[in-house]
Amino acid sequence: MTKAHAAPMTSAPVPASRGCTDTPILRQRGQHEVFCGLTSIIWLHRKMQDAFFLVVGSRTCAHLLQSAAGVMIFAEPRFATAILEEADLAGMNDSHDALDEVVAKLLARRPDIRQLFLVGSCPSEVIKLDLARAAERLTQHFAPNVRVLNYTGSGIETTFTQGEDCCLAAMVPVLPNTNPADLIVVGALPDVVEDQMMQLLANLGLDRVALLPGRNAGVDPHIGPNTRFILTQPFLGETHAALCRRGARHIAAPFPFGEAGTTAWLQALCRAFNISDNRFDEVTAAPRARARRALDAHRATLEGKSVFFLPDSQLEVPLARFLAAECGMTPIEVGTPYLHRDLVGPDLADLPGNPTLSEGQDVDLQLDRVRKARPDLTVCGLGLANPLEAEGLTTKWAIELVFTPVHFYEQAGDLAGLFSRPLRRKALLHLEAAE
């Protein structure tokens, strides 16, 4: 696949070098300042309209979901926590009986639910509560109305967006194999972006396209040995492996951020499905031009500025590529929780400059590097943003990058805007006394 990608295309920018493909990875071990995988529930429960996410965990899990949900606290949630109590841990209660009771109560109150995810947490993993067995038992009990699946979002195993990866990977084994799709596009996208993408694919002549996750249980993709799949998010390593196990074939591509990223992503599809260059140009010429125009508006703010990514969502490598290659920024360090070479290889190859690539985190040592480098823009989590601002640095909260429509042509300008806004704001504010 990588080989296929390197094959020259008439309208594709041919990478002049191997970019950061061979850059050594800095790995440090210490405090991680990241969310656990449970946090993905915040967007997954909005995406899958008939799904409910039941975390089996502690009060901490419940508190995380409500704190991280922040502004979304007032939405009608389709998630909850079954909080383990002393009696569950001391073995005074049979945890499985207790869980069955909670699920029965929940489903009685929410008859609209068609899929229930039992989500493992740190405490449930440590006490080895077998949620797979529970899911199997509950599926039998509630079939055919409700399908019960399980995955882990625990902090001891997953970081932030890996929660989505584990969730989608858990769905793959139960995908039906009748009438398989030609193409499955994988990764939860905002509905507006998904609609734009489907229109692009239809215009290219791809019409047997399915989405994982679907908006509800009834539209799950069908899968077969001739099915190919492409990812829209770089953090879907487990899902990638699960789909390959079902015989589907992966189409490797840079991720569809910005004009160049979206173009390369679509070109990879065109190669895979033998769609002509003419057709490609016809479909994409107008949106490509629009995306370039939209980016131009932000380039003045971003060009020549340095950027430092702290690890957060695994979007860091593709976004660094976008900022460096399309907005003229200089990445100093690109930190990511995990670096899946299989998935972000094409983006690494297109990442210019000579940034440090780091995987995992020792937050104190990493902040020492931030302070030394004094980047123009630091992309970091919510816990760090205000303290760094107070030190005179300009920051972008990383979480907004997963909560905002940022993929494909029509969002290229919005994506650049997320990075340029903090810089423009800093320039706008005059809070000191006039000289």
Add this chain to the structure above:
Amino acid sequence: MKLTVWTYEGPPHVGAMRVATGMKDVHFVLHAPQGDTYADLLFTMIERRNHRPPVTFTTFQARDLGADTANLFKTAAQQAFERFTPKAMIVGASCTAELIQDDPGGLAETMGLPIPVIPLELPSYQRKENFGADETFYQITRSLAVAQQKSETISCNLLGPTALGFRHRDDVEELRRLLNSMGITINVVAPLNASPEDIARLPAAHFNVLMYPETGESTARWLERECDQPYTKTVPIGVGATRDFIREVQHLSGIERTPDQSHLRLPWWSASVDSTYLTGKRVFIFGDATHAIAAARVARDEMGFEVCGLGCFNREFARPVRAAAQQFGLNALITDDYLEVEAAIEAAQPELILGTQMERHIGKRLGIPCAVISAPVHVQDFPARYSPQMGFEGANVLFDTWIHPLVMGLEEHLLQMFRDDFEFHDAAGPSHHGHTAPQANTPAQAPSVTPPIPVPEPSATAGAEIIWLDEAERELRKIPFFVRGKAKRNTESFAQDRGVTQISVETLYEAKAHFAR
């Protein structure tokens, strides 16, 4: 196992973080997995703190569990000591670390650090955030307080304020002003902004002001027992409570001077005729015990409201809340189940909710105005302006913030008189809230279109089905939205008491006369 949608309190280690983050020169080493660092954002985002909380998370992962998590803890503690050079360290475990039983206290003791290291026992599967804060403050005080002579001038400590507390910053300032104007010196405020040296000086005060029993009572009791420091029992929220508090302080200190009250405005604001429309408004009060009890007294005695529901989420304080509720002829609602609170509010159909951010959400859903009086907090609960709850300025703030969500006096009448006015109509809401009034129903549409603000469904609890006849239902819709819920509830209970199953216009006005006051 308990099904939980939203929680009123975080886990106990978050309470410990509130103490550590409020203090100076203290570092908290928390044995915890990756992800528990989410708690940092409570302080840096919600409270807008400009420093990271002084907390090191050991960040163990699944692959460490079979290996050496204990050593990971020791490494993290050693590095935290060297990097942050705290003057005291507290150590503890989050919920997951509690299960792996590494004993952070014991491990830290073997390290021989040259500073006091205070171990915390935070039972995550039994207790919650307020307990964690109270216990942490108590353990720190027990470890660091030094017996000493009382100060020469009469002085007191202010106990209980923490980081992320509801208006703690401004309450401290207001009480400082109030006590200083009585001629009383503040010895130490703790834990907020206190250093380990300050904690050592706690016993020099003559008495303690217990601002927040939820987070300071264990410490106050211990200091009373060990250091002969009595503490105040009245929490000075509201005019009456502040005056009681002043008398208590006079009694404890022997100082007779009364503080300046010239800036107190609540009594006249409440007595002036514009406030007549507040008379007998039914309010539902829910929050932490301290704020809920105080709000109930202010609501009845200083605003002229009728308290129709009172409760708290912190079970530890169930007894005083039950006692307070009894004085209002109510059964206290003691629960941390958000859905139970929602059901109680729906059944009571109050005209105003005084609650937490959770109740604000409930109010939004039910179309009932709400003012926030208590934690759990939200970024809006940390205003830039001075906005205490305690003392005389606090009373002024209560008046303003509780009135704000309501429809104002004259506007109430306009709504009654010109129901389908293009500007004053149901969907518009109180005019001073600024959102654009959606266009009123045009006459042509009016007959077919249902008013957008829903009439609450009939109470499901009613045994026999009560039916609203069409004409009565139309009449009900003529009642302005902010009293319609009450009118509906009153009429239904009136009908039910009399075995009436069909509500006519007659029934509606019979009920109105019956409930007239």
